Amino acid sequence: MASLVPVSDPADPRLADYVRLRDVNLRKSLEAEHGLFVAEGEKVIRRAVGAGHPVRSLLMARRWAEPLSDVLDGLDAPVYIADDATMEGLVGFQVHRGALASLERLPLPPVEAVLGDARRVLVLEDLVDHGNVGAIFRCAAALGVDAVVLSPRCADPLYRRSVKVSMGAVFAIPYARMTGRHDGLARLRGAGFTLLALTPDAAAVPLDKAPMTGRVALMLGSEGDGLSSHWIHEADEAVRIPMSPDAMSAGVDSLNVVAAAAIACHTLVGAADAP
Amino acid sequence: MASLVPVSDPADPRLADYVRLRDVNLRKSLEAEHGLFVAEGEKVIRRAVGAGHPVRSLLMARRWAEPLSDVLDGLDAPVYIADDATMEGLVGFQVHRGALASLERLPLPPVEAVLGDARRVLVLEDLVDHGNVGAIFRCAAALGVDAVVLSPRCADPLYRRSVKVSMGAVFAIPYARMTGRHDGLARLRGAGFTLLALTPDAAAVPLDKAPMTGRVALMLGSEGDGLSSHWIHEADEAVRIPMSPDAMSAGVDSLNVVAAAAIACHTLVGAADAP
Incomplete structure (x- = not known):
């Protein structure tokens, strides 16, 4: 199982993939530059991983580590654990679904x-x-x-x-x-x-x-x-x-x-x- | 045609029908107490008036007075004219459609x-x-x-x-x-x-x-x-x-x-x- 890394600073550079998730212009350029996208919520994260998108990192409240343990097993990416206030300060709103993943885009087929x-x-x-x-x-x-x-x-x-x-x-x-x-x-x-x-x-x-x-x-x-x-x-x-x-x-x-x-x-x- | 009343104070009590339009709990109690509802945008306002809902007031940027002149003709209710900043300060967001109406609810049929x-x-x-x-x-x-x-x-x-x-x-x-x-x-x-x-x-x-x-x-x-x-x-x-x-x-x-x-x-x- 991936190791869980506690974080508490919304400005932590390791969390840069998740910054200001409702700022459409910022997100478009950030995601294009790094070839990433963000999935939200347990079910959607599981489907994204199941579809073969490599995981850059996960960010979640500690309570989600157990329900997502099947995804975390054998994961070669950091899993950041944060409280609700840290997540809200970082992404810009209250994350009701409690779990986010940053994943790599794959080349689109012709x-x-x-x-x-x-x-x-x-x-x-x-x-x-x-x-x-x-x-x-x-x-x-x-x-x-x-x-x-x-x-x-x-x-x-x-x-x-x-x-x-x-x-x-x-x-x-x-x-x-x-x-x-x-x-x-x-x-x-x-x-x-x-x-x-x-x-x-x-x-x-x-x-x-x-x-x-x-x-x-x-x-x-x-x-x-x-x-x-x-x-x-x-x-x-x-x-x-x-x-x-x-x-x-x-x-x-x-x-x-x-x-x-x-x-x-x-x-x-x-x-x-x-x- | 109804007379146009310039307003510039978001706290003006004559504008109380329009306060904090995204505050669901506030709006539910305010609208129930006064038996009112709010319509937004030229077409929707015209349909609400056409359906027979008496108008309590209108609130709009000046540019909407002309397109809505058919509604304003013979209207027996105040038409408040405000700039975008006043409207935003009052309702809590930028009103893209530029025109709001406060109308009376009618008794629902059985x-x-x-x-x-x-x-x-x-x-x-x-x-x-x-x-x-x-x-x-x-x-x-x-x-x-x-x-x-x-x-x-x-x-x-x-x-x-x-x-x-x-x-x-x-x-x-x-x-x-x-x-x-x-x-x-x-x-x-x-x-x-x-x-x-x-x-x-x-x-x-x-x-x-x-x-x-x-x-x-x-x-x-x-x-x-x-x-x-x-x-x-x-x-x-x-x-x-x-x-x-x-x-x-x-x-x-x-x-x-x-x-x-x-x-x-x-x-x-x-x-x-x-x-």
């Missing part, structure tokens, strides 16, 4: 590698909100989507909040990031995928009437603006989730992107399972 | 009144998170659910965050709150509703195989624990959203309550529209 024999794929264009990215990964994994492909600028699935909201689903579903906005879609088409663009446009085909035989990639756009016109243009079909006529007249005729993704994943996977 | 000729109803048991309540109202309104019934302890749809996340859908869909946990369900059954309990239990019937002819009420449980065993017991049928076998072995085989609600509303309304 798009082709995650397509493999996938039949159902989500393609996310430029989502901004890490919580939404995490929630969509959770839906995709739970419902049985085979892989996720991200646009070059889509928010990071390994950002702390994405990982947390996904409940670790970011480690359970293969994903890749396109290197260019357009050759990425070309690769999907080249691999035989029908590209469906999800839009609120009333002229689009209802989702459950869309072509779903064979390989299907469903494209979801960003929170505010939806899919870019270029991506909609490149799709084989624009599809929509039918809205209530009453809602349309009341002006509340749209879903947030997570609700739309949930319905889309459910429909996509249900159609794949149909005889 | 359960029977919202059932009317509804065919599809959601029943929410003890949800805790206001954002989730708002997101579920948004799904229900957009997809065409006819009404929502809340358990006695379910989080308040008129709490600021619920209203905001719902994008004003809380004003577009009729809802009522049960006075007792059990007679509420009895009233639904008495009105001829089939009660479906949504659960992750693998032994439950897949949602799309559930009985959906006639009137259907779908029961959704709280974020952590799901539906109480008592409510599941009172249901006519326990139903589930099918999960991926891979996800079940990876331990990521559940959806958050908003994703589950989105899929459930879509299925419910689709079945109602089927010939």
Whole structure:
């Protein structure tokens, strides 16, 4: 079992991986520079380690050493033990889940590698909100989507909040990031995928009437603006989730992107399972 | 048009309706005592006023007076004009949407009144998170659910965050709150509703195989624990959203309550529209 190292100074340089976890700009540059990410909570840490991410260090209240003893066994990394006040001073908020891990990122596979024999794929264009990215990964994994492909600028699935909201689903579903906005879609088409663009446009085909035989990639756009016109243009079909006529007249005729993704994943996977 | 009243002191007693908007305990008691709620942002304010809630006051940056002039026309309530710093000092955060309204709550109708000729109803048991309540109202309104019934302890749809996340859908869909946990369900059954309990239990019937002819009420449980065993017991049928076998072995085989609600509303309304 790894040795437990008590710490009490939030400015201790050995804890630099965990500094100011809610400071998005700081975290983005710090994590990119060191190739690390942070997982929070016993279950999510176990899933991250299980997915093969090398551990840089752990930081936890002493009460978590026992429940995490299976992870600590044979671990070749320091395990820092701190009280709640030290952790709060370091990360900038009260860590309810009591245990944090700093882990190494692994090289992302190329798009082709995650397509493999996938039949159902989500393609996310430029989502901004890490919580939404995490929630969509959770839906995709739970419902049985085979892989996720991200646009070059889509928010990071390994950002702390994405990982947390996904409940670790970011480690359970293969994903890749396109290197260019357009050759990425070309690769999907080249691999035989029908590209469906999800839009609120009333002229689009209802989702459950869309072509779903064979390989299907469903494209979801960003929170505010939806899919870019270029991506909609490149799709084989624009599809929509039918809205209530009453809602349309009341002006509340749209879903947030997570609700739309949930319905889309459910429909996509249900159609794949149909005889 | 209402007269515009410049204010610059966050402690001005005329602004007491807007104090510390993120202090949940303070807000709950303040709003209950005065029978008020707060709406945020131009569109949501317009929907709240349009739904017949009398305005106690408005508080906004001067730039919002023009876009909201249709609301201000003939308004018999003060319109306070403040700069960003004054608003931030008062409410406790930066108000990105720049306009707030304090409005009067209206008496909630009894359960029977919202059932009317509804065919599809959601029943929410003890949800805790206001954002989730708002997101579920948004799904229900957009997809065409006819009404929502809340358990006695379910989080308040008129709490600021619920209203905001719902994008004003809380004003577009009729809802009522049960006075007792059990007679509420009895009233639904008495009105001829089939009660479906949504659960992750693998032994439950897949949602799309559930009985959906006639009137259907779908029961959704709280974020952590799901539906109480008592409510599941009172249901006519326990139903589930099918999960991926891979996800079940990876331990990521559940959806958050908003994703589950989105899929459930879509299925419910689709079945109602089927010939």
